[in-house]
Amino acid sequence: MEEIQSQSDNNRSSSSSASSPASRVPSSNFFYLRKPGSLRQPISFEDSPDWGDTDIDVRVDDGGDSINAATTPASPSLSKLNSRSFPSPPLPEGAVMARKIAGASVVWKDLTVTIKGKRKYSDKVVKSSTGYALPGTMTVIMGPPKSGKSTLLKAIAGRLHHSAKMYGEVYVNGAKLDMPYGSYGFVERETTLIGSLTVREFLFYSALLQLPGFFCQKKSVVEDAIIAMSLSDYANKLIGGHCYMKGLPSGERRRVSIARELVMRPHVLFIDEPLYHLDSVSALLMMVTLKKLASMGCTLLFTICQSSTEVFGLFDRICLLSNGNTLFFGETLACLQHFSNAGFPCPIMQSPSDHFLRAINTDFDRIIAMCKNWQDDNGDFSSVNMDTAVAIRTLEATYKSSADAAAVETMILRLTDKEGPRLKTKERQAVLQG
Ligand SMILES: Nc1ncnc2c1ncn2[C@@H]1O[C@H](COP(=O)(O)OP(=O)(O)OP(=O)(O)O)[C@@H](O)[C@H]1O
Numbered sequence: 001m002e003e004i005q006s007q008s009d010n011n012r013s014s015s016s017s018a019s020s021p022a023s024r025v026p027s028s029n030f031f032y033l034r035k036p037g038s039l040r041q042p043i044s045f046e047d048s049p050d051w052g053d054t055d056i057d058v059r060v061d062d063g064g065d066s067i068n069a070a071t072t073p074a075s076p077s078l079s080k081l082n083s084r085s086f087p088s089p090p091l092p093e094g095a096v097m098a099r100k101i102a103g104a105s106v107v108w109k110d111l112t113v114t115i116k117g118k119r120k121y122s123d124k125v126v127k128s129s130t131g132y133a134l135p136g137t138m139t140v141i142m143g144p145p146k147s148g149k150s151t152l153l154k155a156i157a158g159r160l161h162h163s164a165k166m167y168g169e170v171y172v173n174g175a176k177l178d179m180p181y182g183s184y185g186f187v188e189r190e191t192t193l194i195g196s197l198t199v200r201e202f203l204f205y206s207a208l209l210q211l212p213g214f215f216c217q218k219k220s221v222v223e224d225a226i227i228a229m230s231l232s233d234y235a236n237k238l239i240g241g242h243c244y245m246k247g248l249p250s251g252e253r254r255r256v257s258i259a260r261e262l263v264m265r266p267h268v269l270f271i272d273e274p275l276y277h278l279d280s281v282s283a284l285l286m287m288v289t290l291k292k293l294a295s296m297g298c299t300l301l302f303t304i305c306q307s308s309t310e311v312f313g314l315f316d317r318i319c320l321l322s323n324g325n326t327l328f329f330g331e332t333l334a335c336l337q338h339f340s341n342a343g344f345p346c347p348i349m350q351s352p353s354d355h356f357l358r359a360i361n362t363d364f365d366r367i368i369a370m371c372k373n374w375q376d377d378n379g380d381f382s383s384v385n386m387d388t389a390v391a392i393r394t395l396e397a398t399y400k401s402s403a404d405a406a407a408v409e410t411m412i413l414r415l416t417d418k419e420g421p422r423l424k425t426k427e428r429q430a431v432l433q434g
Pocket residue numbers: 115116125143144145146147148149150151152161163303305
């Protein structure tokens with residue numbers, strides 16, 4: 001543990017500048033005025049800074065599309081062992097080899113979920129949802145409370161409660177298989193951390209419990225996770241948080257729970273409400289950190305109830321749910337256009353996320369009814385002059401017949417057309433190593 005400590009000190013001095021507020025904000029213009037499609041370029045995984053020791057084969061199709069990526073074992077010894085057992089096929093001409101974190105493409109098609117109540121299965125909690133998440137991007141499932149966001153996320157990750165029934169298909173790298181152990185991470189909305197350990201100790205013990213492999217590898221995955229989650233300044237601080245000890249601030253606690261999943265070096269990371277209970281500054285820092293993680297190649301899929309304009313500008317794609325129905329799936333900027341096309345343009349000076357939720361959250365009808373008498377004198381709450389139920393129906397119908405929906409279908413056909421490299425379980429590596 002002393003070794004870990006000294007390494008952490010070195011690390012702290014070398015990375016403290018990296019986590020200073022000025023350097024936390026990317027220099028590029030990332031707000032939502034970004035050009036549509038600007039993040040659609042194929043992902044090359046070539047310029048990832050922090051995951052240099054993650055061994056990845058990234059294979060580029062003849063068409064130049066590098067959506068599917070596969071892992072190779074994480075140590076030279078394993079590499080040799082595996083190359084003996086499973087000789088890798090020769091790479092096609094023009095293929096790119098890089099040693100970076102590899103995301104995986106995730107597709108969900110016609111996903112419907114019902115949940116069993118006391119006697120029978122309930123109405124559908126998620127209704128025929130279709131969408132996808134690509135490596136190197138952040139895809140957000142957004143909607144009002146109880147719209148089915150968490151249920152959809154769990155269904156895609158294969159983590160539904162046994163009382164739930166799922167219909168439809170989920171593909172990972174084009175294959176209809178469950179994601180193997182260690183290939184993905186799932187961060188619950190509320191996680192339990194061990195308050196009597198420091199952040200570094202907690203992550204180290206998590207790595208010991210979860211990962212096969214040698215000690216030195218585990219140290220490096222812990223340090224990588226600390227850097228990836230911008231936790232260098234907190235690495236040697238106690239997590240705390242019980243009645244006798246003041247704990248880390250909630251933003252840092254949330255980042256520790258994400259870092260715990262990162263020690264597995266997942267290809268896909270699912271997070272239920274990463275901004276849960278965070279103030280606006282912590283929320284922005286969290287999202288910038290996640291954006292950096294995505295830019296290394298990881299596929300990020302998470303739920304969010306609401307976001308500020310700056311945070312909204314960081315998302316790549318949005319799946320908008322209302323009462324289990326998908327009202328839109330596509331790029332964030334296209335979502336604004338979709339609302340405009342359906343007759344609900346976003347007013348100037350209003351956050352897009354507020355506008356979307358205002359239009360589709362039926363609870364607003366009650367507020368407007370409550371305030372009917374004095375609303376005229378106190379301004380208008382409503383940017384959507386229509387009954388919310390009608391707005392939802394209009395948005396749904398507009399989406400179903402839109403070019404966006406057709407583009408999603410086409411993309412899904414492409415992503416499921418042929419199988420990409422299979423993700424490997426971390427357990428199997430342990431067996432091979434032993
Ligand atoms: N295990 C369960 N048992 C019974 N009902 C459930 C279960 N899980 C979800 N539901 C119901 O499914 C609906 C959608 O819940 P879900 O948690 O997916 O929504 P959400 O959009 O994530 O909401 P919130 O943001 O408020 O958590 C809710 O009406 C909820 O009561």
